[in-house]
Amino acid sequence: MFVRKEFYHIFRDGRTLLILFGMPVALVSLFGFALTNEIKNADVAVLDFDKGPRAREVQNRLFSSGYFGLRADLHTYPEVAAAFRQGRVKLAVVFPVGFSRDLDHLGHAQVQLVADASDQNTAISLTNYATSIIRTYEQQTVSGQSAGTPGPRVEAVARLYFNPGLKAAYTFVPGTMALILLLVSAMLTSITIAREKETGTMEVLLVSPMRQLPIIVGKILPYFLLSFINGLLILGLGVWALHIPERGSLALLIGETLLYIFVALALGVLISARAESQQTAMLTSMLSLLLPTLILSGFLFPIESMPAPLQALSRVIPARYYIVILKGIMIKGLGLGELWRETAILAGMGGALLLLALGSLKNRLA
Amino acid sequence: MRIVWFLLEKEFRQLRRNRTLLGLLLVAPLIQLVLLSFAANYEINNLALAVVDQDHSPAARRLINKFQYTPYFRLVATRPTAAAAEPDLLANRADLVLVIPPGFERDLVRGGAARVQLLVNALDNVKAGLASAYAAGIVQAYQAEVRPATVAAAGPAHAGLEVVPAYWYNPLLNYKTFMVPGILVEIISLIVMMVATLNIVREKEIGTIEQLNVTPIRKWQFILGKLLPFWLAGLYQFTLGLLLARFLFHVPMVGSVGLLYGIMAVFLVVPLGLGLLISSVSDTQQQALFVAFFFLIIFILLCGLFTPTEYMPAWARALDRLNPLLYIIDIARRILLKGSTLRDVLHPVLVLLGMAVAVNTLAVWRYRKTSG
Numbered sequence: 001m002f003v004r005k006e007f008y009h010i011f012r013d014g015r016t017l018l019i020l021f022g023m024p025v026a027l028v029s030l031f032g033f034a035l036t037n038e039i040k041n042a043d044v045a046v047l048d049f050d051k052g053p054r055a056r057e058v059q060n061r062l063f064s065s066g067y068f069g070l071r072a073d074l075h076t077y078p079e080v081a082a083a084f085r086q087g088r089v090k091l092a093v094v095f096p097v098g099f100s101r102d103l104d105h106l107g108h109a110q111v112q113l114v115a116d117a118s119d120q121n122t123a124i125s126l127t128n129y130a131t132s133i134i135r136t137y138e139q140q141t142v143s144g145q146s147a148g149t150p151g152p153r154v155e156a157v158a159r160l161y162f163n164p165g166l167k168a169a170y171t172f173v174p175g176t177m178a179l180i181l182l183l184v185s186a187m188l189t190s191i192t193i194a195r196e197k198e199t200g201t202m203e204v205l206l207v208s209p210m211r212q213l214p215i216i217v218g219k220i221l222p223y224f225l226l227s228f229i230n231g232l233l234i235l236g237l238g239v240w241a242l243h244i245p246e247r248g249s250l251a252l253l254i255g256e257t258l259l260y261i262f263v264a265l266a267l268g269v270l271i272s273a274r275a276e277s278q279q280t281a282m283l284t285s286m287l288s289l290l291l292p293t294l295i296l297s298g299f300l301f302p303i304e305s306m307p308a309p310l311q312a313l314s315r316v317i318p319a320r321y322y323i324v325i326l327k328g329i330m331i332k333g334l335g336l337g338e339l340w341r342e343t344a345i346l347a348g349m350g351g352a353l354l355l356l357a358l359g360s361l362k363n364r365l366a
Numbered sequence: 367m368r369i370v371w372f373l374l375e376k377e378f379r380q381l382r383r384n385r386t387l388l389g390l391l392l393v394a395p396l397i398q399l400v401l402l403s404f405a406a407n408y409e410i411n412n413l414a415l416a417v418v419d420q421d422h423s424p425a426a427r428r429l430i431n432k433f434q435y436t437p438y439f440r441l442v443a444t445r446p447t448a449a450a451a452e453p454d455l456l457a458n459r460a461d462l463v464l465v466i467p468p469g470f471e472r473d474l475v476r477g478g479a480a481r482v483q484l485l486v487n488a489l490d491n492v493k494a495g496l497a498s499a500y501a502a503g504i505v506q507a508y509q510a511e512v513r514p515a516t517v518a519a520a521g522p523a524h525a526g527l528e529v530v531p532a533y534w535y536n537p538l539l540n541y542k543t544f545m546v547p548g549i550l551v552e553i554i555s556l557i558v559m560m561v562a563t564l565n566i567v568r569e570k571e572i573g574t575i576e577q578l579n580v581t582p583i584r585k586w587q588f589i590l591g592k593l594l595p596f597w598l599a600g601l602y603q604f605t606l607g608l609l610l611a612r613f614l615f616h617v618p619m620v621g622s623v624g625l626l627y628g629i630m631a632v633f634l635v636v637p638l639g640l641g642l643l644i645s646s647v648s649d650t651q652q653q654a655l656f657v658a659f660f661f662l663i664i665f666i667l668l669c670g671l672f673t674p675t676e677y678m679p680a681w682a683r684a685l686d687r688l689n690p691l692l693y694i695i696d697i698a699r700r701i702l703l704k705g706s707t708l709r710d711v712l713h714p715v716l717v718l719l720g721m722a723v724a725v726n727t728l729a730v731w732r733y734r735k736t737s738g
Contacts, residue, residue, distance in 0.1 A: 015649075019656040027663060034682035035673050037492055042676065084534065085704045087696070090676075110528045117533035118703040120544040121408060122674045128499050131529045135502075153479045154429075154512070156505040158498050160488035161455050171490050180663075187659065191652050279564050280386045282655045286560060287390060287398075290663070291553065295402045300672050302493055304412040310405045324458070327489055332456055 024180045031176045032242040036168045045072040045089040052100025084116045091126045174326040175299030178319040182264045185227040189268030194281035227261045247333030260322045266353035273360040373591025395553045407541030415439040416460035423471035438500045535703045542615045547698040548671040550607040555637045558600040562641035567654040600634045621701035636690045639725035646732040665691045
């Protein structure tokens with residue numbers, strides 16, 4: 001009967017309903033299509049002190065690759081600085097005097113890539129792409145012509161597993177799914193109990209002869225359903241609109257998603273049980289979940305590169321495990337046999353959070 | 367103005383009683399700034415490397431050592447065949463597998479070309495790109511080392527085309543320099559906007575707004591009284607955040623901090639105004655929460671801190687033009703790291719000013735004194 005009451009409560013609020021279903025869909029779509037770390041047509045300037053044929057060849061290679069676009073032909077380093085400051089270009093390719101001549105006659109020369117490293121991600125990506133294009137040029141033209149014995153060459157042939165197209169969506173879509181599912185579920189439940197506490201109806205419920213667990217379960221159930229539908233919507237979106245493969249067991253995928261939602265809801269209940277007011281509950285859930293999950297879950301930043309204490313902190317972020325599970329099932333086609341550890345951790349988290357929540361509730365109102 | 371003063375007093379008194387809120391406003395932002403700035407970087411080290419050495423020659427050993435003794439890779443497994451190493455990729459035990467085929471040293475010594483294979487776990491495309499780039503670099507360095515020993519005639523030491531990168535404004539590619547100003551601004555915007563909107567809606571819900579509506583307090587006084595404390599809180603957070611940035615993270619501050627401060631003071635009006643606008647169209651705190659969250663998460667993910675915005679599709683970039691975080695982070699970075707002057711950042715500043723005016727005008731207009 002609590003379930004029905006809660007349902008009424010939710011459905012009366014039409015606008016929230018629209019947001020509840022529309023928002024996750026809108027967000028996943030937006031991020032799935034918009035977020036990318038692949039480079040196209042980047043703003044590049046050229047500082048050509050040489051103006052010889054080799055310099056022109058390298059430039060042709062760079063600008064016909066699709067990765068770079070020539071925005072400015074500059075003449076001095078201060079001009080480069082000004083262009084960086086104004087944000088007009090992010091990379092300047094510099095050919096020193098005598099570049100072509102040295103390359104032809106001496107067999108070696110230098111080209112400088114000046115990158116605006118205040119935007120670090122882009123600087124590194126641009127430099128890497130440019131370097132690999134230039135290296136390919138070198139292998140195809142220069143090495144074949146260099147005087148003297150070519151000497152031994154070691155060639156590394158790379159084979160890409162799971163994501164041969166190096167698609168950014170394979171990273172962003174699972175990560176966004178985990179983030180949105182966690183936040184919406186936790187925020188939803190974080191309000192319910194706090195609201196009842198505020199309006200005083202919680203006390204009324206708890207002095208009744210019923211035990212606490214069914215009450216809480218009753219309150220959560222509708223949200224569970226809601227989040228589950230959300231989860232299905234997001235999964236469907238990911239597979240059909242954003243073309244994430246689904247190579248593993250669908251049943252396992254749904255099961256794991258339910259588990260994850262349970263953890264998120266338990267988290268929301270815990271926050272709700274400990275908060276003094278709705279406002280506090282909402283703020284706590286949003287602020288303590290949004291940025292930490294975004295940054296520490298492995299969604300965007302590699303966990304192995306974080307300092308040790310933060311790697312430890314990352315272990316308590318549920319999204320971290322769910323992302324591994326999602327990618328494992330969908331992209332690698334793994335089964336429970338390989339993913340049992342992450343599953344067990346999530347289950348443990350859910351249980352622990354729920355116990356903590358029950359404990360808090362008991363104390364608060366004792 | 368005295369009225370505004372009274373309203374402020376009321377707000378501050380309420381705040382002081384609400385410990386959690388105070389903690390969230392005064393302490394949490396700084397803790398988050400410190401934690402997240404240390405975590406947020408795309409540097410790759412400690413990538414898990416598995417090795418399949420089918421040659422077992424000294425040359426192969428040398429190559430493997432080269433990989434092992436860089437901070438980028440750590441050796442986690444040796445397998446007899448590539449097929450045996452594939453489960454490592456599947457289980458995420460290895461990010462990269464180096465396969466040295468039999469006859470590697472023989473091919474090298476005979477002066478021909480030797481080949482190695484790299485099996486890359488491309489699940490994360492950025493990691494994969496960087497891992498392959500590092501691996502290719504290590505192999506190239508190995509090639510350069512091997513040449514003098516086996517080539518009889520002294521050929522040119524650095525044959526071919528050498529690419530020399532130069533990273534301006536952040537030569538050590540310290541990620542903190544890049545991330546700290548951005549994270550700081552995000553945290554502040556998040557908190558300021560959320561608290562402002564929830565605060566006003568709360569009064570709406572409880573009904574105390576009605577009480578104020580029947581007093582002679584004018585609309586603008588009420589709004590000012592509501593927003594000013596959070597504007598001050600935002601500036602306080604920014605001040606402390608800047609101090610942390612300077613002394614804990616050693617973010618260079620090449621340009622005028624005063625200029626940045628002034629721009630920040632103007633910028634804060636935008637999330638506050640948005641909070642006000644949201645509160646004016648929401649009836650319950652729950653609605654306000656979700657609407658604010660919707661905007662905030664879009665702003666945060668599309669602000670250029672985590673992914674480059676230049677490579678988003680055109681429609682996303684157009685949408686992003688409405689993202690205030692995009693502009694302020696760009697401004698902060700330009701001033702702090704490149705020493706940009708007001709003239710250099712004039713365009714984004716004007717955009718922010720426009721946003722501030724537009725959002726607040728809309729909010730005030732919507733905010734009817736007769737509640738509803």
